[in-house]
Amino acid sequence: MNEVKQMLAELEAVCADPKKQLSDALTQGKKCIGVLPYFCPEELAYAAGMQPFGLWGAEMQVNDSKRYYPAFICSLLHTVLEMGLKGMLNDLSGIMVPICCDSLKGFGANWQYGVGTVPVIDVAWAQNRRLDAGTEFTRAQFRKVLGQLEEIAGHSISDADITAAISVYNKNRAALRDFSAAAARHPEAVSPSARCAAIKAGYFMDRAKHTEALQTLTTKLNALPEASWDGLRVVTTGILADSPALLQILEDNHIAIADDQIAQESVFFRVDTPVTDDPVLGMAKRFETIEGCSVLFDPGKQRGNELVELAKAAHADGILWVMTKFCDPEEYDYVPVKRKIDAAGIPLLTVEVDQQMVNYEQARSAVEAFAEMLRA
């Protein structure tokens, strides 16, 4: 148990100081590429021997970013921009910016004119992701990204390099799935914050090293004796569920995370990249099967069906929707997806979170009331 604690603490330390990971990579002579959510082809940067560095915002107050974005843009983008404007991300050699929500579409220009020093790599992928032409468009656009990465890296990137990088990422995804399952079996050993940190650390570390750490951790978790858990189990959904205050509130209320449909967590690792002759085609084809994310075209709201299935499979007591404030894709999804959850008779709690939030009293009361209701 102590070893598990120790390992989780190490991964929590990575998340507490991502900048250290960045400096370590730079010291090793690696270039680093910032990667904004969602679904950017970071494997290509990895294939070039560069280190992808996830940019999911930070718990901080913003000031300078308000000269670019109005207040009603999500804190994820505000805080990443703020870090850029403050020069905290100057060590990056580029930043991948997708266009899959309206707030992201404005990010590239704000970054370019505000930060300037770190070049923007535009990433487009097809929303009509089940049309062959959509897959082909994504493939072609990812090839374009590859070209830009080659320029930054200063050397070409072969298909063999890409295939190897995809394999590293698929192994990482498998390790993350195994870890998530083990964490669900051992809520007594893996708190919500520890679970989140173990997953999130991968965005800042070398993926291969992250895989090793997770595999060892999972083996140790699996070796623990079966423990009884008299707390509650929920499935989370949303963009991010990494707010330390919220995760602490869950822990305080004996709520474990049985599974998730969080963009930063399982949505990243639930589906592997298929192996194809043209490895970039496989990366594009992956979009044909991913579900559960509000920035993906989802005409039947399969997200709701998947969420209900996840909750049932995990024998969860309820679903916790961690709503990122000012995130319109999530806010649109909320009504129809909630309806599906309600129809399945699964209790749902929605908590609005913002990385600049300091007062969590309302969230605490809501979680307490939800937990009480579930226990009744």
Add this chain to the structure above:
Amino acid sequence: MTEMTEKKPAKIVLRDLQDKIAQDAWDAKQRGEKVGWCASNFPQEITTAMGIPVVYPENMGAAVGAKGGGQRMCEYAEGMGYSNDLCSYSRINFAYTDLKHCEELEIPFPDFLLCCNNICNCMIKWYENLALELDIPLLLIDIPHLDAKTCDEDRVAYIRAQFDDCIRQLEEITGKKMDYDRLQEVMSISQRSSQAWLRAVGYMSAEPSPFSGFDIFNNMAVACVGRGTVEAAEAFEQLADEYEALVKEGQSTFKGEEKYRILFEGIACWSNLKFTYKTLQSRGINLTASVYGPAFSFLYSNLDELMAAYSYVPNSMCFESELKLRVDDAIRNKVDGAVFHMNRSCKHWSGNLYEMERQFREQTGVPTIVFDGDQSDPRCFSEAQYETRVDALTEIMEERKKEAAK
């Protein structure tokens, strides 16, 4: 009386045409034909050529806002669980979908949905919800935001494939066949309308401008949705002729002296249209530049260019092209200042607005203001803030005029 003066003014012709387009959809529905709800910048060439009636929820949102129903409908949608953060057009539409009634304006309910995200991705989420709610097919033409000044070949090929797929699906849904000769014809009529529209708005460069620039907000609805019809082409030609005649006479439909000329950036605040207009007009300020002028022209000469043209709409172009469009328009139309609408509804439009305003000011050298508002939710607009900022702008424009006169 000459034949010219007996004619209805183009403004009325355009309004009647808009009413006719709406009525045609009702009549078609009555006859049992399939009717669609359609995103405003969906390639209208497809539906016009196939003779498929469609209506535009965004236009309904604007009209409901203008007629005073915006807040009520938005609040109803919020009661359904929709955040007040979301585009007010969509909130009005969700409310209407649920209530099946709206006292300000009603549109026939759809049998299918035509979505296009060149203006925003919120459109996708909005239409996904409608498709589920109404249990009807949703056809999406995904037009990815441009990352360069021109639309690349990958995008053209992707849009083209979706165009073909959409036609195939529409044929299945409606039982109507696409006639490709007719499509060519609609394309050339659309070009005729676009040219006439460009000529009409081009007269804004005259001093004084022959019309009150707020008219653009009303006329662009037809420019956007009806331009594939001969009636629209003729109406825009008439409009351009009327403006030309006014320019020759040095006349204008703008009430009062045109002391200052401005660019107005963004969607109109429909719920506060009168106030936003009066505040400017009473100070002698006329709108002589708007992105709705040049940006709604959709110029092309073949199908591939048509695909690309749908990427060159406001909100879909890269920042540099968006900026150039405004700066060129402002310079050509000799503006003295600019008013930027920070629209609470529209995240993409607002996401670069501060930078747009800064660079616009630097490149044109004219003073600018930004005000907070919303196209159809009056709760986001403050009369006091708007008035104070317009006053500040007027003061600077006045000072500059005095300086220039010295």
